[in-house]
Amino acid sequence: MDDDAAIAALAIRYFNGEDPNALDAVLSRRATVHASIGDELELVQLEEEGLPRLATVLRELRVAFPDVRFALGAVRVDADDVKLEWTARGTHRGPLLHVAATERPVELAGRARLQLAGGKVTDLWWDFDLYGALLQLGAIGAEPGVGEPRAVAVAKAAAAEVRAAILARHTAVDVLGPTVAFHGRVRVYLSQSFDDKTFAFVGAGRAGELFACLVELFDEVGELSLDDGISQGATTTFRGKLRARRRRDFYSYRFRMSLRAGASQVTEAWIEVTPPATVMEVIQ
Amino acid sequence: MSLVETLMPYSVEGFLAPDELDRVVQLMDAYKASVKATRLQAGATGFSIHKSTNKSVEEVVAAFEPAGRLEVNWGDIPREAIDIVETAFFRRIEDIRRAYPSAYGPYGFTYVEYGPDQYFTAHVDGVSTTQVAGFGVTLTSDFEGGEFCVETCGSGRLWADGPGGKPMVAPGADSQSAWYRALPRTTWTTTCERGKAIFYGSGLTHSSKPVRSGVLRKLLAFISSDRG
Numbered sequence: 001m002d003d004d005a006a007i008a009a010l011a012i013r014y015f016n017g018e019d020p021n022a023l024d025a026v027l028s029r030r031a032t033v034h035a036s037i038g039d040e041l042e043l044v045q046l047e048e049e050g051l052p053r054l055a056t057v058l059r060e061l062r063v064a065f066p067d068v069r070f071a072l073g074a075v076r077v078d079a080d081d082v083k084l085e086w087t088a089r090g091t092h093r094g095p096l097l098h099v100a101a102t103e104r105p106v107e108l109a110g111r112a113r114l115q116l117a118g119g120k121v122t123d124l125w126w127d128f129d130l131y132g133a134l135l136q137l138g139a140i141g142a143e144p145g146v147g148e149p150r151a152v153a154v155a156k157a158a159a160a161e162v163r164a165a166i167l168a169r170h171t172a173v174d175v176l177g178p179t180v181a182f183h184g185r186v187r188v189y190l191s192q193s194f195d196d197k198t199f200a201f202v203g204a205g206r207a208g209e210l211f212a213c214l215v216e217l218f219d220e221v222g223e224l225s226l227d228d229g230i231s232q233g234a235t236t237t238f239r240g241k242l243r244a245r246r247r248r249d250f251y252s253y254r255f256r257m258s259l260r261a262g263a264s265q266v267t268e269a270w271i272e273v274t275p276p277a278t279v280m281e282v283i284q
Numbered sequence: 285m286s287l288v289e290t291l292m293p294y295s296v297e298g299f300l301a302p303d304e305l306d307r308v309v310q311l312m313d314a315y316k317a318s319v320k321a322t323r324l325q326a327g328a329t330g331f332s333i334h335k336s337t338n339k340s341v342e343e344v345v346a347a348f349e350p351a352g353r354l355e356v357n358w359g360d361i362p363r364e365a366i367d368i369v370e371t372a373f374f375r376r377i378e379d380i381r382r383a384y385p386s387a388y389g390p391y392g393f394t395y396v397e398y399g400p401d402q403y404f405t406a407h408v409d410g411v412s413t414t415q416v417a418g419f420g421v422t423l424t425s426d427f428e429g430g431e432f433c434v435e436t437c438g439s440g441r442l443w444a445d446g447p448g449g450k451p452m453v454a455p456g457a458d459s460q461s462a463w464y465r466a467l468p469r470t471t472w473t474t475t476c477e478r479g480k481a482i483f484y485g486s487g488l489t490h491s492s493k494p495v496r497s498g499v500l501r502k503l504l505a506f507i508s509s510d511r512g
Contacts, residue, residue, distance in 0.1 A: 141382075144298075145375035183388065183510050185414070200413070202510045230374040235381075237374040237389070256389055258377065270388050272508065 004077045007121065008084045011112055015058060015070040015086065028120040035126040054126060065090025065106065080116040085109070088128070092137055097130075099139045106136045147231025154261035155236035156229060162257065162271075163224050166242075171212040176269050178205035183270040186213050188253070190246065210271060218244035224255060234267075235260045242273060252276060285386040285509045287451055290411045290487035293434045293472070294383040296376050299421055299481035304368050308503060309423050311362040312395055319360075326355040326396075333357065333394050333504070334407065339460070347460045349404050351494070354397035361503075366393050369421065369503055372481075380507075383483065384416050390505040396420075398430055398492070398500045406435060406469075406491035407458035408442075409484075409506070416509035417485045420502045425478040427498030432482050435469040435489035442467065442489075453487055476500060483507075 007026055014022040035054045062068055068090030076083045088108040093101050110128030114121045134140050138148055147155075158175040165173045176182060184201040201210045214221065223243040229236040237258040244251050253273050260268040300308070322328055327345035333355075334348040345352070358366070373380065373390045381387050398404075409418055420432070441463065446452030457464050469489060474482065484490045486506075 142378060144379070183386070185388070185508070185510065198414070200510055230371055230377075232375055233378040235377045237377060239370070239374075258374070258388070272388055274391070 004082045004116070005075055007114060007116075008072060008075045008082055008112075011084065011114065011124075012070050012072045012086060015088075015112075017058070017062070020055070023121070023124075026119070026121055027124075028117070028122045031120070031122050031124060033124045033126070035124070054124070057126070061088075061096075063094040064092060064096035064101075065108075066093050067091055068108075082114040082116065084112050084114075086112065096133065096137065099134065099137050102137050104137055106133055108133055142233030144232060145230065146233075147236055148234050150263045151234040151261040152229070152231050152236050154263070154265060155231070155238075155259040158259055158261070158266045158269075159226055159229065159236075159238045159257060163226055166211060166214060166221055166224055169215050169221070171215060172208045173211065175266050176207035180204060180207065180266050181268040182207045182210075184210040184272070186210060186217070186273040187275060188217060188251070188273070189275050190217075190251075207269065207271075210273075214244070214273070218246050218251075220245040222250070226255070226257070234262065285411075285416050287411070287487065289384045289386060289416050289509075290485040291436075292383050292417070292483075292485040293488060294380075294417075294483035295474075296379055296481045296483070297477075298479055299376065300368070300372050300423075300479050302479065304372065305423050305479055308365045308368055309501065311365045312356070312423075312501070315356065315360065315362055316354075324354045324356065326353045329357065329360075331357055333392065334458075347405065347458065348407060349402065351402045353402050353404070354395075354399075356395040358391075358393045361393050361395055365395075365503070369393065369505065372421075373505075380483070384485070384507060384509070386416055386509040388508040388510075390419075391508050392506040394504045396502050396504060398427075398495045398502075400497055401494050403430070403492045403494040405459040406433075406464075406489050408453045408489050409486040410453050410457070411446075411487045414508055414510070415486050415506050417483050417507045418504060419481050419483040419507065420476075420504045421481045422476040422478050423501040423503060424499070427495055427500040429494055429496035430500035431473045431475055431493040433471050433473045433491045433493065434484055435471050435491065437467060437469040437489065439467055457489070476502070 010022045010026065013019045033054050035057045068088050070086050070088045073085035073087055088110065090106060092104050092106050095101065108128050109132060113125040115123035131140065142148065161175050162173055181204050182201065184207065186199045189196050199213050221242060221244045224240060226238045226240040229238045235258055237256065240255045242253045242255040254276050256272040258270050259266050316324060326332060326349050327341045330341055332341050332344045334344050339347065370390055442454055442457060443451045444454040459465060
């Protein structure tokens with residue numbers, strides 16, 4: 001192994017925390033370390049906080065991925081310029097920037113560049129593909145039509161609960177309780193009075209008022225069909241038809257419910273009960 | 285709903301996939317073939333999606349689409365075509381709510397076609413208690429011109445005191461008003477691309493340039509919301 005490759009191997013030992021002093025002998029006392037876990041380029045002097053700064057960055061990475069292991073990839077040597085690629089695998093068990101632990105396995109791709117003079121490292125650059133990491137953690141905006149599995153499961157369970165509550169004429173649903181940001185609108189067309197009315201409910205905990213509105217308007221909700229839902233990220237939208245009786249008349253309405261959920265509960269919901277496109281479809 | 289949302293232009297590229305675009309066009313062609321051509325002209329059914337105080341439908345059409353346009357309103361659009369666009373909307377719901385956080389979903393679908401020299405004049409849809417924005421999906425590519433424009437304007441003359449002290453778009457914010465025509469505005473122009481949805485907040489002035497050749501076909505809808 002030549003000196004440059006040996007330095008690359010030492011760097012990996014250092015990244016892995018196997019030898020905190022691995023780079024001491026090869027780093028110039030005036031070396032500059034450029035390393036950051038965020039987007040901002042950090043320029044710090046070794047004499048002040050150079051290598052300790054890199055140690056801090058690596059420590060932050062180990063908080064996010066306690067079992068992280070670095071492996072050396074391609075090494076390119078051009079005179080006194082050593083460029084190395086590395087990969088690191090770990091499980092996301094602590095915060096990375098603002099992203100809380102997801103328990104997801106992640107593979108990080110990174111690079112380091114060591115500039116040498118007289119056999120000593122004078123500059124060390126270190127970075128990794130943060131975008132790729134956030135993508136694996138589900139912290140980048142979702143693709144069209146792709147839901148976050150746990151959020152979709154929570155939304156589907158909540159939708160079933162809401163449907164059952166409306167059919168049973170309940171006016172409270174636990175899954176849309178006081179902590180859920182709620183927006184809702186009921187727009188009805190009532191044949192007896194040829195009346196077009198809109199009721200709006202906006203604010204956390206107001207879901208019950210929408211359900212109470214339906215109870216007051218209709219003597220019976222005979223049918224509430226819901227599709228399987230369309231998702232993007234944490235939001236799932238269910239569409240269906242609500243068929244209800246008021247006195248001796250039956251009415252048909254469009255029902256739309258979107259639920260934004262975290263890993264365990266709904267955080268935001270918006271429900272619309274509106275007439276179909278044509279009046280003929282309302283009364284049938 | 286915040287005022288900022290209603291002033292937001294936005295775009296969702298690839299809103300409809302090629303097979304969905306083909307299907308919507310096929311459905312609209314089948315509908316057009318099933319009715320008299322005169323029924324398809326804007327205003328022919330006694331209805332226009334545009335409104336202007338104290339003006340008849342004919343006057344509104346003359347003001348908003350002076351060279352005419354083909355128009356099919358929501359009651360007549362095949363349900364499957366609406367379902368295709370609704371599905372596309374909800375599979376991009378988080379992308380759309382990034383710009384319009386109070387958005388519920390699409391409603392008030394309208395199909396339009398602009399032939400050579402046809403266009404629509406500058407106007408503001410108006411911020412209502414239930415509408416935050418509108419959008420149009422371009423369905424075809426065999427046309428030239430018809431560029432979509434939004435106009436920004438920093439003048440307070442465009443705004444009036446509304447209910448609860450909230451600002452509302454001043455009455456008559458369209459090309460029929462002398463005060464509106466005289467208002468200096470800045471125009472931002474973009475081409476209409478097949479499959480792309482262009483969104484415009486309901487407080488944002490929008491217009492189009494005339495189609496130069498071919499036929500520009502679009503499906504439009506509003507986005508429901510709450511006053512908040």
